[in-house]
Amino acid sequence: MLIAMAGLPGSGKSTIAEGIARSLGCALLSVDPIEAAMWRAGIHREQPTGVAAYVVAEDLAREQLVLGNDAIVDAVNDVDAARGQWTSLAAELGQKVVFIEVYCSDETAHRRRLEGRNRALVGFPEPTWESVVTRGAGFEAWDAPRLRLDSMRSVDENVATALEHLDRNRMRDSSSGQGC
Numbered sequence: 796m797l798i799a800m801a802g803l804p805g806s807g808k809s810t811i812a813e814g815i816a817r818s819l820g821c822a823l824l825s826v827d828p829i830e831a832a833m834w835r836a837g838i839h840r841e842q843p844t845g846v847a848a849y850v851v852a853e854d855l856a857r858e859q860l861v862l863g864n865d866a867i868v869d870a871v872n873d874v875d876a877a878r879g880q881w882t883s884l885a886a887e888l889g890q891k892v893v894f895i896e897v898y899c900s901d902e903t904a905h906r907r908r909l910e911g912r913n914r915a916l917v918g919f920p921e922p923t924w925e926s927v928v929t930r931g932a933g934f935e936a937w938d939a940p941r942l943r944l945d946s947m948r949s950v951d952e953n954v955a956t957a958l959e960h961l962d963r964n965r966m967r968d969s970s971s972g973q974g975c
Contacts, residue, residue: 796865796965797856797890799881801872802897803931804922805909807946807953811897812869814954815961821865824852831919849877853884860888873934882939893964894941895957901947 798815802808809825816823830848838844852868859866872878878894885892899905906924914921922930942960944953 796961797860797881797885797892798865798867798961799872799878799892799894800867800869800897801878801894801937801941803871803873803899803905803927803934805905805912805927806897806899807908807944807950808895808897809869809914810950811895811944811946811953811957812867814950815895815957816867818954818958819865819867819961821867822855822859823867823869824855824859825869826852826871827869827914827919828916831916834918849880853880856881857884857888860884860890871930873930875935875937878937878939891964893961894939895960896937896941896943897946897953898943899946904947 798812800808800812812823812825826845826848829851830844833842833844833847834840838847849870852870856866856868868881870877872881872894881892881894884890899908905927909922909924909927912921942957944956946953948956
């Protein structure tokens with residue numbers, strides 16, 4: 796199963812993705828560390844490294860799915876084209892894609908988390924609150940099915956909810972004859 800996380804920077808999606816990956820024992824493919832690695836390798840920041848990081852994550856996810864493993868992609872996925880990338884990959888491989896959107900219902904807490912985080916991604920600057928607000932305003936409408944998790948709930952609670960949701964999706968596929 797392909798699990799595609801979505802949400803603004805600092806919303807808590809990476810923390811929840813890590814908990815899900817740990818519980819499932821599957822690959823977690825995060826776009827920001829991939830992009831940071833490109834910069835460390837000498838690819839200039841003016842190149843489209845953000846798009847390239849999504850493509851690298853897609854190829855790594857493909858490999859995991861072909862091997863029969865679950866894969867989690869941790870990315871903002873704020874535009875339809877990005878979300879469509881994961882839907883297309885899953886369709887190409889005859890796999891299920893499950894989207895999990897993480898948001899923070901408390902703007903003050905979201906800002907505090909963002910401004911206080913240090914992910915230790917060498918050379919990768921944390922976004923400013925202003926850039927997150929701008930990005931949030933441009934978050935494209937999304938009508939497709941997804942699980943929405945409020946990161947004001949505890950990480951353990953959100954991970955448990957996500958795992959239950961993933962189990963229900965696996966059961967639905969099993970009963971319809973579609974394997975994951």
